[in-house]
Amino acid sequence: MKRIGILTAGGDTPAINATIHGAVVRANQLKVEILGLIKGFNSLFNPRVPHVRLNPLYQEIPEIDPTKGGTMIGSSHDYVDPNEKDELDLIAHRLRNLGIEGLICVGGHGTLNGLQPLAERVPTVLAPKTIDNDFGLNYPSESDEWVRVPAPDTKGGYRYEHPESLAVFNLDYIVNYVTPGYATAVFVAAGGVERLRTTAESHRRIAIIEVMGRRSGYIALGSAYGRPDIILVPEHPLDMEHLVERVKHLYDLQKNVVIVCGEGIVDEQGRELGAETKTTDPAGNIALSGAAEAVRYKMMLMLGDQYFQQYRRGTAREAIFTRKVGHTQRGGRPIVFDRFYGAQLGAKAVELLLEGHNNAMSTLQYSSTKGFQVDGYDANRFRDRWGYIHARRMDPLLYDPKLMQPSPLGIDYLLPIFTEAIGGDDMEHIRQTLFAPGNLAQPYHSINTDIKKRIRYLEAEG
């Protein structure tokens, strides 16, 4: 292969530019040209296929900055539809016209879902990204275990269920142990939890902090580093009685409680507490918001004003407050763990393409004896028997539902990721740049302005 394409699909993460950087560095070494397709699959739906040469003369363009969050080539929630054969043919035709012989998609499980039909037309490899850490398998046979039951009221007519597994859960067997973007999201979430504690402590309040992650509790689990008293994860249905009992115990002891709740938590009937709207985004995800508010409301009713009056703390409404960490956990400069492994996975994706793999993915594996290493995995192995790729949920064994904290195994899961996740330069960067006088005197200069000057179109290619 002499020329390949790269695109970034779905929500941004802090590690995507690091992955692009890793891919470009490897492409330079292998003397392969690499074109960045603008705004994900949206570029391929556009007959002009806007794109940028990322390594003219096998030199990385200066805009590629692995320390910058987001994606320099833009992203969108456009995905290829496997049923739209004509559209897929058109896309393959456009890629051929650009001279692209292989494609790297930086994306999550939603992106991989749509890749198979494209991979039948052009060799395609995925490099993983998601802050939710919901892309992978808890053990290799997990995808075979899904069952589906008819559900006429749902999109597609089926509901997918995962029965209890016979497979032994072992950290060494996880497929794609952790995804770039997750460590930085936890870095921000844990920092937010730590900061909110002081308000809860000073004002004798109960803080409920909502973190992202959709139906996977990994970010909530990792926020344990910020030392919340209680963590609620989507994989364990909320037991309100137990929660209130624990809150009372803690409040009585320390006059403040800090609770982290994953945005996808469910009640005992499996209903999402934060699912405010049934509308779905183009990847089919339910928009989640309001889990923390729902928990607050239930807690206000169960504790009542009377409970707080005995502590001279006003009403339940005043005492319990919610905050979302929000998109700050998805943005900004990646910490060194994400930069390093994001780049490795981008490089591995290039290697896989050049070695002749197709419909494959670069993964980050962990071994208790060897540590982390990148590998390749056949994308089909992520599919259930009907061809669908499910978001990975946190294995329930990583969490202790009684203590509402990471279990000992959960701690073992987190340690290899986070013990060295922050580099000295990460802190030095803040010291040198945040209060730089120029920040006040000069307007922000967006990367989009520079990239726009480099965009080329298919027509121009002749």
Ligand code: F6P
């Ligand atoms: O999947 C990543 C994620 O950040 C989720 O954690 C969150 O629910 C969602 O995306 C938010 O999406 P949007 O930016 O479209 O609101």
